[in-house]
Amino acid sequence: MGIYLDNSATTKPYQEVVDSMVKSLTEDYENPSAAHRMGMKIEKNIKEIRRNIAKTLGAKEKEIIFTSGGTECNNSIIRSCANLNKQRGKHIISTSIEHPSVLNTLEDLEKDGFEVTYLPVNSEGKICVEDLEKNLREDTILVSVMFVNNEVGSIQPIKEIGNLLKNRKNKVFFHVDAVQGYGKVDFRPSRYNIDFMSVSAHKIHGPKGIGFMYIKDGINFKPLMTGGGQESNLRSGTENVPGIYGIGAAISKLFLDLNGSIEKMNSLKNLLKEEISKNIDGIKVNSPKDGVCHILNVSFEDVRGEVLLHYLEQKEVYVSTGSACSSKKKGSHVLNAMGLTPDEIEGAIRFSLSDMNTEEEIVKAVEILKDSVEDLRKIIRIRR
Ligand SMILES: Cc1ncc(COP(=O)(O)O)c(C=O)c1O
Known part of the structure; x- marks a missing residue:
C-alpha cells in the first residue's frame, strides 16, 4: 500500500468503522423513522451516537445535526445565516484562505447583493483579530473563519474572535469550519462562543459522505434540505445510517485517547x-x-x-x-x-x-x- x-x-477508516458499517448494511438496515420495533432500535442507536458526539464537544445532543459532510455544513450554515438576517445587514467577514466550500458559497452570496470582507493572513497563514475588529460594521451579520487551514495547518485565533464577537451590540453570528480541527485540537464550542460549526467524518478515520453541524441551542436555522423533517426538521432526508454508525465508531475510537x-x-x-x-x-x-x-x-x-x-x-x-x-x-x-x-x-x-x-x-x-x-x-x- x-x-x-x-x-x-x-x-483510512478504522477497522471498527468498517465493521460498524457492515453491521448497519447487513443487520441494522431498517429506516429509523419506521414505527415498528426494528426502526425504533436504529433510532435509539443514532440517539446514542449523537450523545457520544455531543460529549466530545461538551455540547447538547440537540446541537448535533448530521449532514453529508463538510461542504454541506458550510453551505447550509452560511446560507441560513445570510437568509435569516439579510433584513438586518448584508455584510459578512471571512478570510482569504478558506476552503472552496466556504469561498464559493460566499461568492454566490455576493452575486445576491451581500458584501464580503476577506481578511488577509500573515506569512504564517493567520489572521489578525484587531484587523477583524476594524472590519466589523453595524450591518455585519456573520463571521466565518476556519479553525485549522487544510493546506498549511495554521490555527486561527478562534477563542479571541469568539470573545470579541460576544460583546457586540448587534448580534454577529460566528461560524467555524472545524473540518481540519475537530479531532486534532481539543476544544469546546461553547467556551469559544461559537454559534455554528462544520465537521466531516472522513478526516477522522470515518466514512465519506457524513458529517455534522453544531448549531448552538436556541439559534434560528433555515434548512437547506426540506422534506420529511428528519434531524429535528433541520436536515431532511432518510438518515445515512451506515455513515452515522461509521462516524460513531470513528469518534469512539479516536476520543478514547x-x-x-x-x-x-x-x-x-x-x-x-x-x-x-x-x-x-x-x-x-x-x-x-x-x-x-x-x-x-x-x-x-x-x-x-x-x-x-x-x-x-x-x-x-x-x-x-x-x-x-x-x-x-x-x-x-x-x-x-x-x-x-x-x-x-x-x-x-x-x-x-x-x-x-x-x-x-x-x-x-x-x-x-x-x-x-x-x-x-x-x-x-x-x-x-
Ligand atoms: C477545511 C475544510 N473544509 C471543508 C471541507 C469539505 O469537507 P467534505 O469533504 O466533507 O465535503 C474540507 C475537505 O477537504 C476541508 O479541508
Missing part, C-alpha cells in the same frame, strides 16, 4: 520536519511553528510540486500539492495569500499525517523524498 501522507485529503493521538501526530510531524531539514537543502517550511499536529507544508527549490508528487507516487509515497479539491487548479490561494513567491508556490508539497503513520514510515519517506528531489533537480539544472 506504500506510505500514505495525504491524510488531510482523507483518512485524543491527547495521545494528537501527541503522536505532533511528534511524527516534528520528526518529518527535522529529517527534511537535515537531509535536503533548498527547502522552505511554510507551516507555522505552532501549527496543527498533522500538516506540514514545504517548498522545494528548483522542483515543481506536481512533478515531485507523481515521482513520489511511483515510489509509493502519497502526498499532495495542496488541498485535494484545489489540486487540479492552478496555484494555491492559501500560499498566495501568505505571500509566497510563484516559485515557492509551485514547489510546495503538503505532507499530512494520521495516528496510523509510524516513525519508520517517516524516515523511509524522507529517504525517498531526498533521492527524488535530487533526481529532479539534476534534470532541471542540466536543462538550464
